[in-house]
Amino acid sequence: MPLARIDLVKGKDEKYRQEIGRVVYEALTGVGVPQDDRFQIVTEHDAANFLFAPDYLGIHRSPELVMIQITWNAGRTVQQKQALFRAIADGLHEAVGLRREDVFINLVEVAKKNWSFGNGIAQYAV
């Protein structure tokens, strides 16, 4: 179910982008998302179109910033969300050397009935 939009600046090779996808997927399964429930869209941007404040909340961001927006079901606890954030930031640091400061994450929560995984059926509404 989670639909993850992953946005970053142009210039990273395919291996790097694939690793980001893998880390986000594994972090999600680590907090209870089912195996194989993976839907991710990576979009690369010109720096001029990827705009952010480098120091909001005293966190120092670089042009390597990755913005990750995940739509998933409502109902996860704050502990699960915190574990997810930590797993993504740690995982990206380990996998591709991204600074943890350069990981921005936002979660959008929806009802279970709001998904169709194919065949025109709301599989989770049953």
Next chain:
Amino acid sequence: MPLARIDLVKGKDEKYRQEIGRVVYEALTGVGVPQDDRFQIVTEHDAANFLFAPDYLGIHRSPELVMIQITWNAGRTVQQKQALFRAIADGLHEAVGLRREDVFINLVEVAKKNWSFGNGIAQYAV
């Protein structure tokens, strides 16, 4: 009001992409969205940036997968959502020959006050 983001892999011609937009629009009006309430953004991706599990829930997806995320007003019933999913999957199958397994849909629900259709006014808040 619905804002639809339609994501797919590069390589389909303009007619194909336009047909996807038309089908999604007609499916929405079929479940009560007003005529002419159409706002859609189609984005084409390199296969390496369009990541999904080909078999989640036993549905077999191909590289033709189309991911559709629709933001619309809260308040629709599960029956309306199910009818929408069915109409999009059936419509895409009929219009462009897309396999129904290759139609992924997610709905995000917002309040009526959360839209401005132009002129800096919240038209639905009145």
Next chain:
Amino acid sequence: MPLARIDLVKGKDEKYRQEIGRVVYEALTGVGVPQDDRFQIVTEHDAANFLFAPDYLGIHRSPELVMIQITWNAGRTVQQKQALFRAIADGLHEAVGLRREDVFINLVEVAKKNWSFGNGIAQYAV
């Protein structure tokens, strides 16, 4: 916190796109978003992929239309939303000459716990 996705048709120069980002940011701070809380993704589209009804609700849209989708925290009043819409439409008109009819805005609301601004921490959950 707000994550703004700004979509428009290809063909506008960098200055124009940067001005849109600036106006949206300043409109947000004008209704209470903290200084430097800026995260924006601008995406340019071929006209064939940027689909909208030119006259919905009697507002006449041109190919210059800009669609702005802002994810931010729940809790803002309708007055704040109205002020935001007005400030964005007026600001874009003044800064880049955009017709106010060509400003489409949608807000998605999330919980404060749904953000990580870096370091794998849910800064607003504390």
